[in-house]
Amino acid sequence: MIYFDNAATTFPKPEIVHETVLNHLKNSAANPGRSGHKMAFEAGKAIYEVRELLCQLFNISNPMQIVFTSNATDSLNLAIKGLLKDGDHVITTSMEHNSVLRPIKALEGKGVTNTIVDCDEFGVLDPKKIRKEIRSNTKLIVLTHASNVTGTIMPIEEVGKIARENNIYFLVDAAQTAGIYPIDVEKIGIDLLALPAHKGLLGIQGLGVLYIREGIEIDHFKEGGTGSKSEELIQPLFMPDRYESGTPNTPGIVALGAGIQFILNEGMEKIHKREEFLTEYFISKIKEIPQIKIYGAHHIGTQAAVVSINIGDEDSSEIGCLLDESFDIGVRSGLHCAPLAHKTIGTFEQGTIRFSFGYFTTEYEIDRAVEALKSICDSIEG
Amino acid sequence: MIYFDNAATTFPKPEIVHETVLNHLKNSAANPGRSGHKMAFEAGKAIYEVRELLCQLFNISNPMQIVFTSNATDSLNLAIKGLLKDGDHVITTSMEHNSVLRPIKALEGKGVTNTIVDCDEFGVLDPKKIRKEIRSNTKLIVLTHASNVTGTIMPIEEVGKIARENNIYFLVDAAQTAGIYPIDVEKIGIDLLALPAHKGLLGIQGLGVLYIREGIEIDHFKEGGTGSKSEELIQPLFMPDRYESGTPNTPGIVALGAGIQFILNEGMEKIHKREEFLTEYFISKIKEIPQIKIYGAHHIGTQAAVVSINIGDEDSSEIGCLLDESFDIGVRSGLHCAPLAHKTIGTFEQGTIRFSFGYFTTEYEIDRAVEALKSICDSIEG
Numbered sequence: 001m002i003y004f005d006n007a008a009t010t011f012p013k014p015e016i017v018h019e020t021v022l023n024h025l026k027n028s029a030a031n032p033g034r035s036g037h038k039m040a041f042e043a044g045k046a047i048y049e050v051r052e053l054l055c056q057l058f059n060i061s062n063p064m065q066i067v068f069t070s071n072a073t074d075s076l077n078l079a080i081k082g083l084l085k086d087g088d089h090v091i092t093t094s095m096e097h098n099s100v101l102r103p104i105k106a107l108e109g110k111g112v113t114n115t116i117v118d119c120d121e122f123g124v125l126d127p128k129k130i131r132k133e134i135r136s137n138t139k140l141i142v143l144t145h146a147s148n149v150t151g152t153i154m155p156i157e158e159v160g161k162i163a164r165e166n167n168i169y170f171l172v173d174a175a176q177t178a179g180i181y182p183i184d185v186e187k188i189g190i191d192l193l194a195l196p197a198h199k200g201l202l203g204i205q206g207l208g209v210l211y212i213r214e215g216i217e218i219d220h221f222k223e224g225g226t227g228s229k230s231e232e233l234i235q236p237l238f239m240p241d242r243y244e245s246g247t248p249n250t251p252g253i254v255a256l257g258a259g260i261q262f263i264l265n266e267g268m269e270k271i272h273k274r275e276e277f278l279t280e281y282f283i284s285k286i287k288e289i290p291q292i293k294i295y296g297a298h299h300i301g302t303q304a305a306v307v308s309i310n311i312g313d314e315d316s317s318e319i320g321c322l323l324d325e326s327f328d329i330g331v332r333s334g335l336h337c338a339p340l341a342h343k344t345i346g347t348f349e350q351g352t353i354r355f356s357f358g359y360f361t362t363e364y365e366i367d368r369a370v371e372a373l374k375s376i377c378d379s380i381e382g
Numbered sequence: 383m384i385y386f387d388n389a390a391t392t393f394p395k396p397e398i399v400h401e402t403v404l405n406h407l408k409n410s411a412a413n414p415g416r417s418g419h420k421m422a423f424e425a426g427k428a429i430y431e432v433r434e435l436l437c438q439l440f441n442i443s444n445p446m447q448i449v450f451t452s453n454a455t456d457s458l459n460l461a462i463k464g465l466l467k468d469g470d471h472v473i474t475t476s477m478e479h480n481s482v483l484r485p486i487k488a489l490e491g492k493g494v495t496n497t498i499v500d501c502d503e504f505g506v507l508d509p510k511k512i513r514k515e516i517r518s519n520t521k522l523i524v525l526t527h528a529s530n531v532t533g534t535i536m537p538i539e540e541v542g543k544i545a546r547e548n549n550i551y552f553l554v555d556a557a558q559t560a561g562i563y564p565i566d567v568e569k570i571g572i573d574l575l576a577l578p579a580h581k582g583l584l585g586i587q588g589l590g591v592l593y594i595r596e597g598i599e600i601d602h603f604k605e606g607g608t609g610s611k612s613e614e615l616i617q618p619l620f621m622p623d624r625y626e627s628g629t630p631n632t633p634g635i636v637a638l639g640a641g642i643q644f645i646l647n648e649g650m651e652k653i654h655k656r657e658e659f660l661t662e663y664f665i666s667k668i669k670e671i672p673q674i675k676i677y678g679a680h681h682i683g684t685q686a687a688v689v690s691i692n693i694g695d696e697d698s699s700e701i702g703c704l705l706d707e708s709f710d711i712g713v714r715s716g717l718h719c720a721p722l723a724h725k726t727i728g729t730f731e732q733g734t735i736r737f738s739f740g741y742f743t744t745e746y747e748i749d750r751a752v753e754a755l756k757s758i759c760d761s762i763e764g
Contacts, residue, residue, distance in 0.1 A: 001419065001420060001421055003412070003421065005412060005413065005419065005421075005422065008412070008413035008422070008629075009411065009412060009413040009629065011411055011412060011421070012408070012411075013407065013411070017407075018404060018407050018408060021403065021404075021407065021633075022400060022403075022404055025395065025399075025400050025403065025586060026394070026400060029391065029393055029394075029395070029586065029587065030385070030387060030390070030391060030393060030712070031387065031390035031391040031587070036699060036702045036703055036706060036713075036714070036715055036716075037383070037387065037702070037705075037706040037711075037712030037713065037714075038383060038706055038710075038712065039383055039385065039387075039393070039712055040387065040390070040712065040714075069452075070451075070452035070456070070588075070628070070631065071627075071628035071629050071630075072628060072629075073604065073606030073607065073627045073628025073629075074452070074604060074627075074628060076606070077603070077604040077605065077606065077627075081603075097606075097607060098605070098606055098607045098608075098612065098615070099605075099606035099607050099627065099628060101615050102605030102606055102607075102615060102616065102617055102627075103604070103605045103606070105605075105615045105616060106605050106616070106617065196628075196629065198629060204407060204411065204633050205411065205413070205629050205630065205631055205632045205633060206452075206588050206589065206629075206630070206631025206632070206633060206634045207588065207631075208628070221459070221463075221603055222455065222456060222459040222485070223459065223480070223481075223484030223485045223487075223488050224455030224458070224459065224479075224480055224481035224484055224485070224719075225455065225479060225480045225481050225484075225719030226480075226719075227719065230480065230716060230717040230718070230719045230720075230721060231717055231721045231730070232721065233480070233483050233484060233487045233721065233722075234484065234487060234488070235484055235488065245453075245455045245456075245459075245481065245484075246452070246453035246454060246455025246456060246481060246578075246590070247390075247391065247453050247454075247455075247578065247580060247587050247588075248453075248587065248588070249452065249587055249588025249589075249631070249634070250587045250588070251403075251586050251587060251588060251633070251634075252588045252631070252633075252634075317418060320418045320419070321418055323419075324418060324419040324420055328420075329419075330412070330419030330420065330421055330422065331418075331419065332418070332419075332422075333418055334418075334612060335612040335613055336612070337606075337607030337608075337609065337612045338612075339612060339613045339614065339615065340615075348613070
């Protein structure tokens, strides 16, 4: 199958990721940090090394400020709900995923108000609109780094600056960009960074990461064994144990480490350029097909490797099924768990057909997809 | 290394578990249930099949009542905090793990009262003590199936009956028994069952399970993309989507499926008998060493493959280190995240040295451990 669903999860992974997981499972899969034997120490050390790799990638100074979660959604929930209290106000945008919007909407019932800033019909955010919505009780701004619908890169630098100037915490959802685009938490002024392991970072499913800037008070929502302060019936409040109760996802964490190591070895610039090239290549080819509508701004440099299209007014799910069944091409159609983004770009009813590329996507695969789309357009015409 | 830390995580896993994970990662690691292409369907189907295997193992009628979590601690937190409200009362025991005690203690701040019933010095629970503590507002009884410190099997049948007779929900923490001892949720009257994937069920770390009996209202604590009702900004309330936001741990889930399939193929009775035999074998050998104190009731039939000991008044951590460094034997010393259990058996200061066996433990390994313990005792004497 030709796999164009890398925005959901990257596939395939580098071979070293499989090898690392297998080697870990076979040789060192003890419970980390909870026992005094070699294999447990080894597992604990492996986890610490992945915290360090994350620090290297995102310019984080303290590895203990890295919290492992079960996915980026878990990270976003922890950040949003751990920070916001009755009376607080939060600003986000209409291009966010339901992993941001649903927790924020749920907090309305707890006295946390929100403003969802509209992006334009291309999914582009004007940072001035964020500034305009700041109130005296605005505590947090949440912004995706790139839309999972249109691939539009958001102005995190400008919004980070606005947040800093106004003493507002800044949470970035880097689900579509981590591992592909450089993110420097110090330079951009990111206070909280939510990541999935299994997308651009080339790890496997079942793991997320939340970076919490030192000194930010985030509630915890789970208590349990932490392998620390075992004599106490209250949760230890130090990092990262406070937020990491129970046995961690050690295989997932070592897989993430292998993914990051692969990225560092290849060079993120090379990965990023390759994905930009593939995106541009695809867009330039489909622009020649008159029935195809391409959403988003699609200017290279402001577009991640995620492209949403439609064929005339055809139902996006039907075209998605056709691509799968007749051409063995896997895409994702529908609303992509981001209903307001589809309202923003005018596709709430039709949905879109989303093509998302990865570092291992080939030009040949894109050519096959373009042929398939042409063939579908022809059959509809005829 | 000789690995006697199976109560923390079982090691090694059956080869089929490694093969299944690797095959999944290499061939079908799409994002399940979120896209309309073959590989996504395949991943979704694989997850559903593991729900069915869990149903088969625990006599659960509806696979949709199975919720995947990040570990048993996550399951316990969800069950305890999702159920208990201001004004409710919960009963548990002094032999519980911090994954039960810490959430229950945290709820004191939210108006939920608790009674922690004392077990005797062998860690044995008298079910009548539970009955005596029932109040008009008692909503939940939480009980571990077997102590992670002494291996003592708890009377879940009797307590289940007491819970049913009094219309109280019954939550069982089966961290030490799932996959080894038969658990029939219908027969025992279990309303909520919390499990880790990576212990007796022979899956890998990073996954837990919570079974919720149909009709029980449990709050959810996270919202996000569920691949369902994407057009809505509120969390869908149907099972299991309500509790499973974001990308699931698909590799962990398929590994669990392989572990359960291995158990079903071997026969749980055979596994259970083998672990009982190993435990009896170990206990009978160390009984001959006068300096060794063995905790718990250690009657075969009421003892899981977890044995806590001490050598005279020696510090348990030092003996643990010695076993690791001088004999290459991995055990777990200290308080095992269960401080009240150690208070119950009188080892809160000293801790214990815990030997925990698995299906793949050999008699030879146990003999080596017995020799090591003799040697340590001799050196202390001398």
